Amino acid sequence: MTPLEIAEISLRSIAISGTASIIAAVISIPLSLFLCLRDFKGKNLILEILNSMVSLPTVVIGLLLYYLLTRTGPLGFLDLMYTPIAMVIGQAILIIPLMTIFMERALDSRKDVVEVAISLGASNSQAAHRLFLDSLPGIISSVLVGFNRAIGELGVALMLGGNIKGFTRVMTTAIALEVSKGEFELGISLGFILVCISLLLTSAISRMARR
Amino acid sequence: MIEVINVTYRYREGGGISGINLVVGDEIVSIEGPNGAGKTTLLKVIAGLLKPQSGEVLVDGSRNFKGDVVYVHQRPVMFRTTVMENIIWALRARKIEDAEERAVEAMELMGIYELRNRHAWKLSAGEMQKVSIARALALRPKYLLLDEPTGSLDFSSVESLVSIIRGRKRVLIATHDRDFSEKVADRVVKIRYGRLVP
Numbered sequence: 001m002t003p004l005e006i007a008e009i010s011l012r013s014i015a016i017s018g019t020a021s022i023i024a025a026v027i028s029i030p031l032s033l034f035l036c037l038r039d040f041k042g043k044n045l046i047l048e049i050l051n052s053m054v055s056l057p058t059v060v061i062g063l064l065l066y067y068l069l070t071r072t073g074p075l076g077f078l079d080l081m082y083t084p085i086a087m088v089i090g091q092a093i094l095i096i097p098l099m100t101i102f103m104e105r106a107l108d109s110r111k112d113v114v115e116v117a118i119s120l121g122a123s124n125s126q127a128a129h130r131l132f133l134d135s136l137p138g139i140i141s142s143v144l145v146g147f148n149r150a151i152g153e154l155g156v157a158l159m160l161g162g163n164i165k166g167f168t169r170v171m172t173t174a175i176a177l178e179v180s181k182g183e184f185e186l187g188i189s190l191g192f193i194l195v196c197i198s199l200l201l202t203s204a205i206s207r208m209a210r211r
Numbered sequence: 212m213i214e215v216i217n218v219t220y221r222y223r224e225g226g227g228i229s230g231i232n233l234v235v236g237d238e239i240v241s242i243e244g245p246n247g248a249g250k251t252t253l254l255k256v257i258a259g260l261l262k263p264q265s266g267e268v269l270v271d272g273s274r275n276f277k278g279d280v281v282y283v284h285q286r287p288v289m290f291r292t293t294v295m296e297n298i299i300w301a302l303r304a305r306k307i308e309d310a311e312e313r314a315v316e317a318m319e320l321m322g323i324y325e326l327r328n329r330h331a332w333k334l335s336a337g338e339m340q341k342v343s344i345a346r347a348l349a350l351r352p353k354y355l356l357l358d359e360p361t362g363s364l365d366f367s368s369v370e371s372l373v374s375i376i377r378g379r380k381r382v383l384i385a386t387h388d389r390d391f392s393e394k395v396a397d398r399v400v401k402i403r404y405g406r407l408v409p
Contacts, residue, residue, distance in 0.1 A: 116288045119258055120301035120350060121278035130300070134291045 001178070001186060009190075010197060013170040016084050016157075017150035020091035024099050024150075025143045027092075032103035033128055036111060047104070053097035058155030065090050066159050082162035087170070090156035095146035102145055106138025107131060140209040148198050171197075212236050213257060213280070213354055213383070218266035220256050221405075228252050228405040231266070235354070237380045241396035243387065249405040250385035251285060254356045257383065258282035270354065278305065281352035285359040285385075287343035289331035294323060297331045298346045305350070317349035320375060322368075336363035344372070357384045361391050 035043060067073050069081045080086040113134045117127035132139070154172040161168030163177060171194045179187040213235040221227035228249040233240075242250050255261040257268055258280050270276035290297050298317055302310035318324040321341045326334065331342055340363045347355060357376075361369045373395050376382050386392050392399055401408045 112288045115260055119260055119282040122304045126304045
Protein backbone atom coordinates (compact mmCIF):
# COMPACT_ATOMS: atom_id res chain seq x y z
CA MET A 1 0.00 0.00 0.00
CA THR A 2 1.50 3.33 -1.10
CA PRO A 3 1.59 6.46 1.12
CA LEU A 4 -0.81 8.08 -1.36
CA GLU A 5 -3.30 5.25 -0.88
CA ILE A 6 -2.99 5.55 2.90
CA ALA A 7 -3.61 9.32 2.70
CA GLU A 8 -6.61 8.76 0.43
CA ILE A 9 -8.10 6.14 2.79
CA SER A 10 -7.47 8.42 5.79
CA LEU A 11 -9.21 11.35 4.14
CA ARG A 12 -12.13 9.16 3.09
CA SER A 13 -12.47 7.90 6.67
CA ILE A 14 -12.55 11.47 7.98
CA ALA A 15 -15.02 12.59 5.30
CA ILE A 16 -17.45 9.69 5.82
CA SER A 17 -17.33 9.71 9.64
CA GLY A 18 -17.31 13.52 9.73
CA THR A 19 -20.43 13.71 7.56
CA ALA A 20 -22.11 11.01 9.68
CA SER A 21 -21.22 12.99 12.82
CA ILE A 22 -22.67 16.22 11.42
CA ILE A 23 -25.91 14.47 10.42
CA ALA A 24 -26.10 12.74 13.83
CA ALA A 25 -25.47 16.07 15.61
CA VAL A 26 -28.25 17.78 13.65
CA ILE A 27 -30.65 15.09 14.91
CA SER A 28 -29.18 14.65 18.41
CA ILE A 29 -29.07 18.34 19.42
CA PRO A 30 -32.83 19.01 19.21
CA LEU A 31 -33.60 15.51 20.51
CA SER A 32 -31.40 15.94 23.58
CA LEU A 33 -32.76 19.45 24.20
CA PHE A 34 -36.29 18.05 24.05
CA LEU A 35 -35.42 15.20 26.42
CA CYS A 36 -33.68 17.56 28.83
CA LEU A 37 -36.32 20.28 28.91
CA ARG A 38 -39.58 18.33 28.72
CA ASP A 39 -41.00 16.08 31.39
CA PHE A 40 -43.40 13.55 29.94
CA LYS A 41 -44.58 10.02 30.49
CA GLY A 42 -42.18 7.55 28.92
CA LYS A 43 -39.15 9.86 29.01
CA ASN A 44 -37.16 7.46 31.19
CA LEU A 45 -38.09 4.59 28.86
CA ILE A 46 -36.75 6.54 25.86
CA LEU A 47 -33.51 7.29 27.74
CA GLU A 48 -33.17 3.61 28.70
CA ILE A 49 -33.73 2.52 25.08
CA LEU A 50 -31.12 5.03 23.85
CA ASN A 51 -28.73 3.85 26.56
CA SER A 52 -29.14 0.23 25.52
CA MET A 53 -28.73 1.15 21.84
CA VAL A 54 -25.28 2.53 22.65
CA SER A 55 -24.04 -1.02 23.18
CA LEU A 56 -25.74 -2.39 20.06
CA PRO A 57 -23.10 -4.26 17.99
CA THR A 58 -22.23 -2.36 14.80
CA VAL A 59 -22.72 -5.52 12.82
CA VAL A 60 -26.39 -5.66 13.89
CA ILE A 61 -27.00 -2.14 12.54
CA GLY A 62 -25.03 -3.11 9.45
CA LEU A 63 -27.21 -6.19 8.96
CA LEU A 64 -30.45 -4.26 9.42
CA LEU A 65 -29.42 -1.60 6.91
CA TYR A 66 -28.10 -4.29 4.57
CA TYR A 67 -31.58 -5.82 4.56
CA LEU A 68 -33.14 -2.41 3.84
CA LEU A 69 -30.67 -1.22 1.20
CA THR A 70 -29.85 -4.40 -0.67
CA ARG A 71 -31.22 -4.60 -4.26
CA THR A 72 -34.17 -6.79 -3.23
CA GLY A 73 -34.79 -4.88 0.01
CA PRO A 74 -37.49 -2.25 0.65
CA LEU A 75 -35.07 0.63 -0.12
CA GLY A 76 -33.12 -1.20 -2.79
CA PHE A 77 -34.46 1.13 -5.51
CA LEU A 78 -32.27 3.90 -4.03
CA ASP A 79 -29.21 1.95 -5.21
CA LEU A 80 -27.16 3.00 -2.19
CA MET A 81 -25.62 -0.34 -1.29
CA TYR A 82 -21.80 -0.35 -1.29
CA THR A 83 -21.57 3.43 -1.52
CA PRO A 84 -20.10 6.02 0.87
CA ILE A 85 -23.67 7.35 1.34
CA ALA A 86 -24.77 4.00 2.78
CA MET A 87 -21.77 4.10 5.13
CA VAL A 88 -22.67 7.64 6.23
CA ILE A 89 -26.28 6.61 6.94
CA GLY A 90 -25.16 3.52 8.87
CA GLN A 91 -22.60 5.40 10.95
CA ALA A 92 -25.06 8.22 11.69
CA ILE A 93 -27.66 5.70 12.92
CA LEU A 94 -24.97 4.00 14.97
CA ILE A 95 -23.87 7.16 16.80
CA ILE A 96 -27.17 9.04 17.25
CA PRO A 97 -28.05 7.22 20.53
CA LEU A 98 -24.53 7.73 21.89
CA MET A 99 -24.47 11.43 20.97
CA THR A 100 -27.98 12.03 22.30
CA ILE A 101 -27.22 10.41 25.66
CA PHE A 102 -23.98 12.38 26.09
CA MET A 103 -25.62 15.63 25.00
CA GLU A 104 -28.59 15.12 27.31
CA ARG A 105 -26.19 14.65 30.23
CA ALA A 106 -24.23 17.78 29.26
CA LEU A 107 -27.44 19.82 29.01
CA ASP A 108 -28.88 18.38 32.21
CA SER A 109 -25.79 19.42 34.17
CA ARG A 110 -26.51 23.06 33.23
CA LYS A 111 -30.29 22.89 33.45
CA ASP A 112 -30.48 25.51 36.22
CA VAL A 113 -29.53 28.07 33.55
CA VAL A 114 -33.03 27.66 32.11
CA GLU A 115 -34.71 28.67 35.36
CA VAL A 116 -32.40 31.69 35.69
CA ALA A 117 -33.07 32.77 32.10
CA ILE A 118 -36.84 32.44 32.58
CA SER A 119 -36.70 34.29 35.90
CA LEU A 120 -34.97 37.11 34.01
CA GLY A 121 -37.92 37.31 31.64
CA ALA A 122 -36.58 35.28 28.71
CA SER A 123 -38.98 33.20 26.63
CA ASN A 124 -38.80 29.40 26.66
CA SER A 125 -36.97 29.34 23.32
CA GLN A 126 -34.50 32.01 24.47
CA ALA A 127 -33.88 30.02 27.65
CA ALA A 128 -33.32 26.85 25.59
CA HIS A 129 -30.88 28.77 23.38
CA ARG A 130 -29.04 30.01 26.49
CA LEU A 131 -28.85 26.42 27.76
CA PHE A 132 -27.46 25.32 24.40
CA LEU A 133 -24.78 28.05 24.48
CA ASP A 134 -23.82 27.24 28.05
CA SER A 135 -23.58 23.53 27.28
CA LEU A 136 -21.61 23.99 24.05
CA PRO A 137 -18.33 22.48 25.34
CA GLY A 138 -20.24 19.36 26.45
CA ILE A 139 -22.15 19.22 23.16
CA ILE A 140 -18.94 19.46 21.13
CA SER A 141 -17.40 16.71 23.27
CA SER A 142 -20.46 14.56 22.56
CA VAL A 143 -20.02 15.10 18.81
CA LEU A 144 -16.36 14.10 19.14
CA VAL A 145 -17.29 10.95 21.05
CA GLY A 146 -19.69 10.11 18.21
CA PHE A 147 -17.05 10.85 15.55
CA ASN A 148 -14.50 8.66 17.29
CA ARG A 149 -17.02 5.83 17.56
CA ALA A 150 -17.87 6.20 13.85
CA ILE A 151 -14.31 6.36 12.53
CA GLY A 152 -13.29 3.35 14.61
CA GLU A 153 -16.18 1.03 13.74
CA LEU A 154 -15.89 -1.83 11.29
CA GLY A 155 -19.25 -3.62 11.06
CA VAL A 156 -21.23 -0.91 9.26
CA ALA A 157 -18.32 0.13 7.03
CA LEU A 158 -17.72 -3.43 5.89
CA MET A 159 -21.34 -4.52 5.40
CA LEU A 160 -22.62 -1.36 3.73
CA GLY A 161 -19.43 -0.14 2.07
CA GLY A 162 -18.01 -3.43 0.92
CA ASN A 163 -14.37 -2.25 1.21
CA ILE A 164 -14.17 -1.28 -2.49
CA LYS A 165 -10.70 0.04 -3.29
CA GLY A 166 -10.70 3.75 -4.16
CA PHE A 167 -14.41 4.09 -3.36
CA THR A 168 -15.52 2.79 0.04
CA ARG A 169 -12.28 1.56 1.58
CA VAL A 170 -11.70 3.28 4.93
CA MET A 171 -9.11 2.79 7.67
CA THR A 172 -10.93 0.06 9.61
CA THR A 173 -11.82 -2.01 6.54
CA ALA A 174 -8.27 -1.58 5.21
CA ILE A 175 -6.88 -2.82 8.55
CA ALA A 176 -9.23 -5.84 8.49
CA LEU A 177 -8.16 -6.62 4.91
CA GLU A 178 -4.42 -6.34 5.61
CA VAL A 179 -4.69 -8.51 8.74
CA SER A 180 -6.67 -11.15 6.82
CA LYS A 181 -3.83 -11.18 4.25
CA GLY A 182 -1.31 -11.74 7.05
CA GLU A 183 0.10 -8.20 6.77
CA PHE A 184 0.04 -7.61 10.52
CA GLU A 185 2.68 -4.88 10.51
CA LEU A 186 0.80 -2.83 7.92
CA GLY A 187 -2.42 -3.44 9.87
CA ILE A 188 -0.82 -2.14 13.07
CA SER A 189 0.64 0.88 11.22
CA LEU A 190 -2.80 1.74 9.83
CA GLY A 191 -4.25 1.32 13.31
CA PHE A 192 -1.64 3.72 14.66
CA ILE A 193 -2.52 6.28 11.96
CA LEU A 194 -6.23 5.88 12.86
CA VAL A 195 -5.49 6.58 16.52
CA CYS A 196 -3.36 9.62 15.54
CA ILE A 197 -6.15 11.05 13.34
CA SER A 198 -8.66 10.61 16.13
CA LEU A 199 -6.31 12.12 18.72
CA LEU A 200 -5.37 15.13 16.57
CA LEU A 201 -8.94 15.96 15.61
CA THR A 202 -10.21 15.47 19.15
CA SER A 203 -7.57 17.67 20.77
CA ALA A 204 -7.86 20.40 18.08
CA ILE A 205 -11.65 20.64 18.34
CA SER A 206 -11.61 20.35 22.15
CA ARG A 207 -9.19 23.28 22.34
CA MET A 208 -11.43 25.34 20.07
CA ALA A 209 -14.43 24.44 22.26
CA ARG A 210 -12.63 25.45 25.46
CA ARG A 211 -11.87 28.87 23.97
CA MET B 212 -49.04 45.21 44.15
CA ILE B 213 -48.24 41.50 44.54
CA GLU B 214 -51.17 39.49 45.85
CA VAL B 215 -50.56 35.94 46.99
CA ILE B 216 -53.98 34.38 47.45
CA ASN B 217 -54.29 31.15 49.43
CA VAL B 218 -51.32 29.59 47.60
CA THR B 219 -50.25 26.00 48.17
CA TYR B 220 -47.28 24.26 46.61
CA ARG B 221 -46.24 20.92 48.08
CA TYR B 222 -43.28 18.88 46.84
CA ARG B 223 -43.81 15.18 46.21
CA GLU B 224 -41.03 14.35 48.64
CA GLY B 225 -42.54 16.62 51.33
CA GLY B 226 -42.15 20.28 52.26
CA GLY B 227 -43.37 23.37 50.45
CA ILE B 228 -45.93 26.00 51.38
CA SER B 229 -49.59 25.80 52.35
CA GLY B 230 -52.39 28.35 52.29
CA ILE B 231 -50.17 31.42 52.01
CA ASN B 232 -51.85 34.83 51.83
CA LEU B 233 -49.61 37.83 51.40
CA VAL B 234 -49.82 41.31 49.90
CA VAL B 235 -46.72 43.30 48.97
CA GLY B 236 -47.15 46.93 47.92
CA ASP B 237 -44.62 49.76 47.60
CA GLU B 238 -42.47 48.42 50.38
CA ILE B 239 -39.55 46.20 51.24
CA VAL B 240 -40.76 42.98 52.81
CA SER B 241 -38.50 40.43 54.38
CA ILE B 242 -39.58 36.81 54.72
CA GLU B 243 -37.76 35.34 57.66
CA GLY B 244 -37.55 31.71 58.53
CA PRO B 245 -35.20 28.79 59.17
CA ASN B 246 -33.87 26.50 56.44
CA GLY B 247 -36.62 24.48 54.80
CA ALA B 248 -39.40 26.76 56.07
CA GLY B 249 -40.60 27.46 52.50
CA LYS B 250 -39.03 30.87 51.76
CA THR B 251 -37.51 29.88 48.42
CA THR B 252 -40.66 28.02 47.38
CA LEU B 253 -42.77 31.08 48.12
CA LEU B 254 -40.48 33.36 46.10
CA LYS B 255 -40.38 30.91 43.19
CA VAL B 256 -44.17 30.67 43.16
CA ILE B 257 -44.43 34.48 43.16
CA ALA B 258 -41.84 34.65 40.34
CA GLY B 259 -43.92 32.20 38.30
CA LEU B 260 -41.17 29.56 38.31
CA LEU B 261 -43.36 27.11 40.24
CA LYS B 262 -47.02 26.72 39.45
CA PRO B 263 -49.09 26.56 42.64
CA GLN B 264 -51.31 23.52 43.12
CA SER B 265 -53.99 25.81 44.48
CA GLY B 266 -54.48 29.53 44.90
CA GLU B 267 -53.05 32.21 42.65
CA VAL B 268 -50.59 35.06 42.41
CA LEU B 269 -51.63 38.40 40.93
CA VAL B 270 -49.24 41.20 40.09
CA ASP B 271 -50.94 44.56 39.68
CA GLY B 272 -54.15 42.58 39.29
CA SER B 273 -52.87 40.44 36.44
CA ARG B 274 -52.03 36.74 36.20
CA ASN B 275 -49.68 37.41 33.28
CA PHE B 276 -46.74 39.21 34.84
CA LYS B 277 -43.72 37.67 33.10
CA GLY B 278 -40.89 40.18 33.18
CA ASP B 279 -42.44 42.36 35.89
CA VAL B 280 -41.09 40.15 38.66
CA VAL B 281 -37.44 39.14 38.65
CA TYR B 282 -36.14 36.49 41.01
CA VAL B 283 -32.49 36.31 42.10
CA HIS B 284 -31.47 32.79 43.05
CA GLN B 285 -29.96 31.89 46.39
CA ARG B 286 -27.11 30.04 44.67
CA PRO B 287 -25.96 32.29 41.84
CA VAL B 288 -25.96 30.59 38.46
CA MET B 289 -23.66 32.24 35.95
CA PHE B 290 -23.92 31.93 32.20
CA ARG B 291 -20.69 30.65 30.64
CA THR B 292 -19.60 34.02 29.39
CA THR B 293 -18.21 37.32 30.67
CA VAL B 294 -19.75 39.35 33.48
CA MET B 295 -20.86 41.99 30.97
CA GLU B 296 -22.52 39.38 28.74
CA ASN B 297 -24.20 37.83 31.77
CA ILE B 298 -25.85 41.12 32.56
CA ILE B 299 -26.62 42.26 29.05
CA TRP B 300 -28.03 38.94 27.80
CA ALA B 301 -31.47 39.25 29.39
CA LEU B 302 -31.69 42.92 28.38
CA ARG B 303 -31.07 41.96 24.75
CA ALA B 304 -33.43 38.98 25.03
CA ARG B 305 -36.12 41.45 26.09
CA LYS B 306 -35.12 43.84 23.29
CA ILE B 307 -34.29 46.71 25.64
CA GLU B 308 -32.62 49.44 23.59
CA ASP B 309 -30.22 51.00 26.11
CA ALA B 310 -29.00 47.57 27.20
CA GLU B 311 -25.33 48.50 27.41
CA GLU B 312 -25.88 51.66 29.48
CA ARG B 313 -28.16 49.78 31.85
CA ALA B 314 -25.65 46.96 32.25
CA VAL B 315 -22.82 49.40 33.01
CA GLU B 316 -25.02 51.29 35.48
CA ALA B 317 -25.94 48.05 37.30
CA MET B 318 -22.32 46.93 37.44
CA GLU B 319 -21.22 50.28 38.85
CA LEU B 320 -24.01 50.16 41.40
CA MET B 321 -22.91 46.72 42.59
CA GLY B 322 -19.22 47.66 42.44
CA ILE B 323 -18.29 45.05 39.87
CA TYR B 324 -17.54 47.21 36.83
CA GLU B 325 -13.87 46.20 36.90
CA LEU B 326 -14.96 42.55 36.58
CA ARG B 327 -16.90 43.19 33.35
CA ASN B 328 -14.54 41.24 31.08
CA ARG B 329 -13.85 38.37 33.48
CA HIS B 330 -15.37 34.92 32.96
CA ALA B 331 -18.39 34.99 35.27
CA TRP B 332 -18.23 31.31 36.22
CA LYS B 333 -14.66 31.72 37.47
CA LEU B 334 -15.52 34.41 40.03
CA SER B 335 -15.74 33.93 43.79
CA ALA B 336 -19.15 33.11 45.31
CA GLY B 337 -19.53 36.68 46.61
CA GLU B 338 -18.68 38.20 43.23
CA MET B 339 -21.14 35.86 41.53
CA GLN B 340 -23.82 36.95 43.98
CA LYS B 341 -23.16 40.59 43.04
CA VAL B 342 -23.31 39.77 39.31
CA SER B 343 -26.54 37.92 39.92
CA ILE B 344 -28.08 40.94 41.68
CA ALA B 345 -26.70 43.37 39.05
CA ARG B 346 -28.24 41.18 36.33
CA ALA B 347 -31.63 41.61 37.96
CA LEU B 348 -31.22 45.33 38.75
CA ALA B 349 -30.28 46.09 35.14
CA LEU B 350 -33.74 44.89 34.10
CA ARG B 351 -35.34 47.50 36.40
CA PRO B 352 -38.15 45.13 37.28
CA LYS B 353 -41.32 46.34 38.94
CA TYR B 354 -40.79 43.80 41.71
CA LEU B 355 -37.47 42.32 42.78
CA LEU B 356 -37.30 39.03 44.67
CA LEU B 357 -34.02 38.32 46.43
CA ASP B 358 -33.37 34.86 47.85
CA GLU B 359 -30.76 34.92 50.64
CA PRO B 360 -28.87 37.77 48.96
CA THR B 361 -26.27 38.09 51.72
CA GLY B 362 -25.28 34.41 51.81
CA SER B 363 -21.85 34.91 50.24
CA LEU B 364 -21.30 38.63 50.80
CA ASP B 365 -18.76 40.23 53.14
CA PHE B 366 -19.72 42.92 55.67
CA SER B 367 -19.07 45.98 53.44
CA SER B 368 -20.91 44.38 50.51
CA VAL B 369 -23.91 43.71 52.75
CA GLU B 370 -23.87 47.34 53.86
CA SER B 371 -23.85 48.60 50.27
CA LEU B 372 -26.59 46.10 49.34
CA VAL B 373 -28.71 47.50 52.18
CA SER B 374 -28.40 51.02 50.75
CA ILE B 375 -29.14 49.79 47.19
CA ILE B 376 -32.29 48.00 48.34
CA ARG B 377 -33.34 50.91 50.54
CA GLY B 378 -33.02 53.11 47.45
CA ARG B 379 -35.85 51.30 45.75
CA LYS B 380 -39.25 49.94 46.69
CA ARG B 381 -41.16 46.76 45.89
CA VAL B 382 -38.57 44.28 47.06
CA LEU B 383 -39.30 40.93 48.61
CA ILE B 384 -36.38 39.28 50.40
CA ALA B 385 -36.10 35.77 51.77
CA THR B 386 -33.48 35.56 54.48
CA HIS B 387 -32.54 33.95 57.74
CA ASP B 388 -30.14 36.86 58.45
CA ARG B 389 -32.10 38.76 61.10
CA ASP B 390 -29.66 41.72 61.25
CA PHE B 391 -29.92 42.28 57.51
CA SER B 392 -33.66 41.88 57.66
CA GLU B 393 -34.00 44.50 60.39
CA LYS B 394 -31.76 46.97 58.53
CA VAL B 395 -33.43 46.71 55.18
CA ALA B 396 -37.07 45.77 55.57
CA ASP B 397 -40.15 47.94 56.11
CA ARG B 398 -42.01 44.85 57.21
CA VAL B 399 -40.97 41.39 58.32
CA VAL B 400 -43.07 38.30 57.64
CA LYS B 401 -42.24 35.03 59.38
CA ILE B 402 -42.63 31.62 57.83
CA ARG B 403 -42.45 28.26 59.61
CA TYR B 404 -43.17 24.81 58.19
CA GLY B 405 -44.58 26.33 54.99
CA ARG B 406 -47.06 28.64 56.71
CA LEU B 407 -46.92 32.32 57.59
CA VAL B 408 -46.95 32.88 61.33
CA PRO B 409 -47.85 36.04 63.27
